[in-house]
Amino acid sequence: MDDKIRIELTDEQKNKIREATGKEASAIELTAEELEDRVSPRKKFV
Secondary structure, three states: OOOEEEEEOOHHHHHHHHHHHOOOOOEEEEEHHHHHHHHOOOOOOO
16 A cells, blocks of 8 residues: 655745745655554664
8 A cells, every 4th residue: 555645834844945946846746554654753773
């Protein structure tokens, strides 16, 4: 299941992205797993 979750950015977030990368972005799209990894990172043991 690779459904993407779309998060619309605020004007402040858009400005920070533009300042950091020089690129425009109005939203980010992540899979549920990618979002979970960013919200609650887990240590991955090898």
